Amino acid sequence: MGEPVRVLHVLGGLSLGGAESRVMDLYRCMDRDKIQFDFLIHRRDFGAAVYQKHFYEQEVEALGGKVYALPKFMGYNYVAYRRAVRAFFREHHAYKVVQGHMTSTAAIYLPEARAAGVPVVCAHARSAGVDKGLKGIMTKLLRLSLLKRADYCLACSKEAGEAVFGAKWSASPKARLVPNAIDAERFRYDVSLREKMRAELSLGDSYVIGHVGRFHYSKNHEFLLEIFARVHQHMEKEGKRCKLLLLGEGDGMEVAKTQAVGLGVEQDVMFLGNRKDVEAYYQAFDLFLFPSRFEGLPGTVVEAQAAGLRCIISDRITTEVGISELVSFHSLEDGADQWAREVENSLVYERRERCEEVRMAGFDVRAQARRLEEFYLTGTLV
Numbered sequence: 001m002g003e004p005v006r007v008l009h010v011l012g013g014l015s016l017g018g019a020e021s022r023v024m025d026l027y028r029c030m031d032r033d034k035i036q037f038d039f040l041i042h043r044r045d046f047g048a049a050v051y052q053k054h055f056y057e058q059e060v061e062a063l064g065g066k067v068y069a070l071p072k073f074m075g076y077n078y079v080a081y082r083r084a085v086r087a088f089f090r091e092h093h094a095y096k097v098v099q100g101h102m103t104s105t106a107a108i109y110l111p112e113a114r115a116a117g118v119p120v121v122c123a124h125a126r127s128a129g130v131d132k133g134l135k136g137i138m139t140k141l142l143r144l145s146l147l148k149r150a151d152y153c154l155a156c157s158k159e160a161g162e163a164v165f166g167a168k169w170s171a172s173p174k175a176r177l178v179p180n181a182i183d184a185e186r187f188r189y190d191v192s193l194r195e196k197m198r199a200e201l202s203l204g205d206s207y208v209i210g211h212v213g214r215f216h217y218s219k220n221h222e223f224l225l226e227i228f229a230r231v232h233q234h235m236e237k238e239g240k241r242c243k244l245l246l247l248g249e250g251d252g253m254e255v256a257k258t259q260a261v262g263l264g265v266e267q268d269v270m271f272l273g274n275r276k277d278v279e280a281y282y283q284a285f286d287l288f289l290f291p292s293r294f295e296g297l298p299g300t301v302v303e304a305q306a307a308g309l310r311c312i313i314s315d316r317i318t319t320e321v322g323i324s325e326l327v328s329f330h331s332l333e334d335g336a337d338q339w340a341r342e343v344e345n346s347l348v349y350e351r352r353e354r355c356e357e358v359r360m361a362g363f364d365v366r367a368q369a370r371r372l373e374e375f376y377l378t379g380t381l382v
Contacts, residue, residue: 004036007376008092008118010100010109013041014054014067016248016274017214019101019126022156022180022299024056027063029183029369035376038066038095040088040109042102046071055274068092073105075138085109089116097376099124099154103164104139107146120379122152124178125164128318129294131217147172152381156180159318160296176381179320180299181368182358187279187306189353197284201270206241207347210285210309212278212300213292215250220291220314222259223336227289229263230340244269247281282307286347290314291332291339297321306358308351312342323361324354 014020027037039060045051046069057067070088073081085108093116100106101124110121123146130136147153147165153174155161161169161177169175198208209228213219228244235242246256246269253271260266275281282288288304290313301321304311308326315329322329330342358364375381 004032004034005096005376006036006038006094008038008040008095008098008113010040010098010102010106011042012102013043014039014056014060015214016055016276018180018296018299020056022126022182023101024059025181025183025365026369026372027060027065029366030373032064035373036064038068038092040068040070042072043069044072055276070109073108075135078108081105082108082112085112086116089113089118093117096120096379097122100150101126103146104142107142107144107149110146110149120151121149122154122381123150123164125153125155125160126180126296127218127294128157128159128163128296129218147174150174152176154178154381155296157297157318157320159320163294178372179362179368180297180302181363181365182299182302182306183365184306184355184358184363187282187303188355189308189351190283193280194283197280201245201284203243203284204241206243206268207235208243208245208284208286209289209343210245210247210281210287210304211289212247212281212303213290213298214248215252215256217252218292218294219248220293220332221246221252221256223291223332223339224289225256225259225263225265225269226336227291227339227343228269229265230336231343232265232268234340234344242268245272245281245285246270247272247275247278249274279303279307282309285309287312287343289343290317291330292317293332295321301327302358302363305354308353310346310349312339312346323363324357326354 009023060067070084089112095118097120098113098118099122100110103123106123113121130139153165154176232242260269288309288311292314295317297318301311305324305326311327315331
């Protein structure tokens, strides 16, 4: 057998984020004798003699992939960024497919990849919103021409596709839906693992509310903490205990810690950082709380359902993620008190595994891996 086809994935980084985790799930399931992934990421410390590796870099290298870097795009460095992209693809153009998950600058790097001779370039929408302020405005402007510039415009949900590529995305022959598939079996509900994790975390008989996500504007941690503070107050009056477990990292973590102190709940909020064995922590939860301002299609909510967890989530998230009756959608306009009541009314239920429901809904990573293998080999995605 000859050398495997190499595919380049362009990402903001290789940290433990949603897009990165979904791509890595696919990578692990690929037939790597046929397909190999390389990664082009963006670094603030680009050009430094020494830098800290991102979360997944070591695993990528162990699987046979290569990691390259570009300077982080800041707007004011447009010319330098484009020059760095052009230089990269002049040297690294032997890819069958370049798949750009970082859509904010895809209209810059995908044309450079095509000009260097890459046969298929595609953009992959993974979010249905943008940051607030000037950064968000710039992102929207940079995305305006994407539908014309890419051979395929992929999206994890219809909402994400229309948010990134425009309202006419679904009618375009370039449009393809690629669900955020997971390894459902990894998250199967396991009573013995639940008991082990709750003992390790000293949770006792506390009701445990969980959240998995980076500390970013989109995830709405400030509202999440307000909800938990109300739940905590109500339960204390009834002589019950509750805990909030937060997995993830990001620029907003210190602000969230300060808020927890201000709300008087810091002793019962656990900031656990990034965890590679996140599936074990889902077992310890009693409920998954996810009041995001915007998402593409959050794989974490699919993971939580696979683990048999009730999920109370924002109605700004696509309904495509509600693959079972475990999910209930609520408006952010309802306020923390109403959300707290929903949480308290949802904590007691019969929990069971839901892996088959996840697979039947089209979120099985192995099925998606076979579909994408065919795409990477032929250049045609059905």
